[in-house]
Amino acid sequence: xxxxxxxxTHLFFIAPGFILYTVFMMIPLAFAFYYSFFxxxxxxxxxxxxxxxxxxLFTSPRVSATFFSALGNNFKYLACVMLIITxxxxxxxxxxxxxxxxxxYIRFMLFLPYVISTSIVGFFAIVLxxxxxxxxxxxxxxxxxxxxxxxxxxxxNLVFKIFVGVIIWQCIGSGMMIFYANMQEIPExxxxxxxxxxxxxxxxxxxxxxxxLTSSLKxxxxxxxxxxxxxxxxxxxxxxxxxxxxxxxxxxxxVFYRFAFGGTYFGETSIGFGSAIxxxxxxxIFILTLVTKKLLKKLDY
Amino acid sequence: MMRQKRxxxxxxxxxxxxxxxxxxxxxxxxxxxxxxxxxxxxxxFKTKSELINNTMGWPRSFTLENFRxxxxxxxxxxxxxxxVILVVASVIVLCIVASMLGYAxxxxxxxxxxxxxxxxxxxxxxxxxxGILPLFVMLSRLxxxxxxxxxxxxxxxxxxxxxxxxxxxxxxxxxxxxESARIDGANDFQVYIRIVTPISKPVISTVAxxxxxxxxxxxxxxxxxxxxTRVKTLTLAVYSYSANFLANWNKIFAAITIxxxxxxxIYFLFSEQIVDxxxxxxxxx
Numbered sequence: 001x002x003x004x005x006x007x008x009t010h011l012f013f014i015a016p017g018f019i020l021y022t023v024f025m026m027i028p029l030a031f032a033f034y035y036s037f038f039x040x041x042x043x044x045x046x047x048x049x050x051x052x053x054x055x056x057l058f059t060s061p062r063v064s065a066t067f068f069s070a071l072g073n074n075f076k077y078l079a080c081v082m083l084i085i086t087x088x089x090x091x092x093x094x095x096x097x098x099x100x101x102x103x104x105y106i107r108f109m110l111f112l113p114y115v116i117s118t119s120i121v122g123f124f125a126i127v128l129x130x131x132x133x134x135x136x137x138x139x140x141x142x143x144x145x146x147x148x149x150x151x152x153x154x155x156x157n158l159v160f161k162i163f164v165g166v167i168i169w170q171c172i173g174s175g176m177m178i179f180y181a182n183m184q185e186i187p188e189x190x191x192x193x194x195x196x197x198x199x200x201x202x203x204x205x206x207x208x209x210x211x212x213l214t215s216s217l218k219x220x221x222x223x224x225x226x227x228x229x230x231x232x233x234x235x236x237x238x239x240x241x242x243x244x245x246x247x248x249x250x251x252x253x254x255v256f257y258r259f260a261f262g263g264t265y266f267g268e269t270s271i272g273f274g275s276a277i278x279x280x281x282x283x284x285i286f287i288l289t290l291v292t293k294k295l296l297k298k299l300d301y
Numbered sequence: 302m303m304r305q306k307r308x309x310x311x312x313x314x315x316x317x318x319x320x321x322x323x324x325x326x327x328x329x330x331x332x333x334x335x336x337x338x339x340x341x342x343x344x345x346f347k348t349k350s351e352l353i354n355n356t357m358g359w360p361r362s363f364t365l366e367n368f369r370x371x372x373x374x375x376x377x378x379x380x381x382x383x384x385v386i387l388v389v390a391s392v393i394v395l396c397i398v399a400s401m402l403g404y405a406x407x408x409x410x411x412x413x414x415x416x417x418x419x420x421x422x423x424x425x426x427x428x429x430x431x432g433i434l435p436l437f438v439m440l441s442r443l444x445x446x447x448x449x450x451x452x453x454x455x456x457x458x459x460x461x462x463x464x465x466x467x468x469x470x471x472x473x474x475x476x477x478x479x480e481s482a483r484i485d486g487a488n489d490f491q492v493y494i495r496i497v498t499p500i501s502k503p504v505i506s507t508v509a510x511x512x513x514x515x516x517x518x519x520x521x522x523x524x525x526x527x528x529x530t531r532v533k534t535l536t537l538a539v540y541s542y543s544a545n546f547l548a549n550w551n552k553i554f555a556a557i558t559i560x561x562x563x564x565x566x567i568y569f570l571f572s573e574q575i576v577d578x579x580x581x582x583x584x585x586x
């Protein structure tokens with residue numbers, strides 16, 4: 001297809017995307033690193049302070065306590081992904097794969113919440129879990145009396161569980177369908193061989209299907225790591241920008257948001273300090289992605 | 302055909318009862334979504350006084366008063382308009398740019414191509430949230446904060462995933478189609494416009510659908526970049542109701558219904574394509 005004369009037409013096709021992507025995606029990412037070395041509120045002169053922002057983030061008692069407690073929540077959520085959400089997704093995918101009754105309807109409905117905006121999902125959670133007008137408390141009140149009503153989202157011991165429950169409801173479909181698509185690609189011969197060998201469904205799942213899921217596992221974990229480390233919308237909608245009164249739903253991206261854009265509400269705005277938080281998120285995502293890749297490579301052979 | 306055959310074999314060997322129980326439990330589970338969506342739509346037609354003592358039941362009388370208040374008094378059509386403009390403009394720019402990129406990456410050989418491909422993949426690993434502060438500084442200097450075009454640029458620049466979908470699609474096209482066009486004397490641009498674009502309709506619609514959903518539902522970017530009322534999107538407007546829901550108890554159901562219905566209709570019409578687009582492209586990565 002290549003012509004003899006020097007052909008540069010491909011540049012015409014590449015240029016618009018390249019410029020747009022570089023200017024509004026890659027340069028901002030790079031500049032987050034640059035800004036993180038400065039004390040700068042966004043207006044006025046920039047003052048170079050080296051690693052000062054990072055020192056403040058990790059050691060200043062007031063800030064670092066908030067930051068590490070939020071970071072702990074990010075990892076707590078990531079642990080929930082690995083131990084609860086991903087296994088459920090694989091299980092549901094297998095249920096669809098073996099075509100239980102109504103599997104088409106189930107697949108359609110399980111994925112549906114994923115296309116609904118988080119601000120609406122957050123409202124649904126309020127409809128169910130609000131202490132005053134929520135449906136659950138209304139049911140409890142009618143069945144067992146008012147004394148048994150729960151504070152739900154206002155209860156520091158319950159709020160994280162509700163949050164994970166809402167995410168399971170909203171997001172289970174996406175990972176499930178990635179696993180499901182992967183299961184469809186498992187070669188016919190292997191499945192048939194296991195049938196002939198008299199392998200039961202349960203055994204087949206562990207011996208045949210699960211080991212074939214490495215590629216979708218890699219995709220799902222990478223996506224989950226990014227999602228977990230940039231968690232923002234749902235906790236913000238559920239309990240507000242502070243992560244709730246007890247900070248049980250505070251995440252690093254929300255700490256970032258408060259320092260970067262919440263100046264009017266929280267008294268402190270700093271482009272430099274905010275960028276330092278971005279850089280930390282960047283580094284964590286990078287390391288976790290590398291670790292995932294390494295671990296799953298081992299599984300592959 | 303093959304899949305059905307396989308399924309039947311598995312069916313024969315398994316414990317049917319267990320499977321039926323699981324199926325029944327999952328069907329029950331799907332009732333949550335039906336209840337939430339259904340009751341929201343029903344509640345949007347109830348009067349304020351009926352909502353207080355009949356939040357869970359069928360409305361006794363249908364009223365459009367909530368919708369009138371939301372649309373006329375709270376300018377909801379303006380938010381709806383903002384969302385529509387934002388989504389349509391972003392999707393158009395994104396489709397044009399990503400399709401050209403995908404075409405070039407799939408059908409031309411040039412120096413540094415592998416490097417360029419990896420460069421465009423970086424966006425899958427590092428979400429734009431991480432660069433949002435520099436982006437904010439940049440858009441402020443260009444006077445593009447609190448404008449829809451500013452956000453369109455950001456959404457269109459987030460083109461990694463769409464480019465992968467386009468590149469994979471174009472790689473699968475037979476080269477002969479394009480060759481024959483060239484023999485007819487058409488140049489590269491004509492081939493792209495007249496032949497490539499029409500046959501890439503399926504991938505264009507996939508990219509358009511999934512970007513539509515993502516942009517329509519996006520919360521973070523509008524929260525940061527669109528703080529003035531005149532540019533607010535539906536998701537932000539919905540949030541401002543639910544953040545203060547006791548004061549807006551009757552209006553909120555109408556507001557949610559307006560925001561929810563378009564996306565649910567689109568999902569009903571194109572669910573297969575949406576699911577394939579969101580998950581199919583990911584497995585290959």
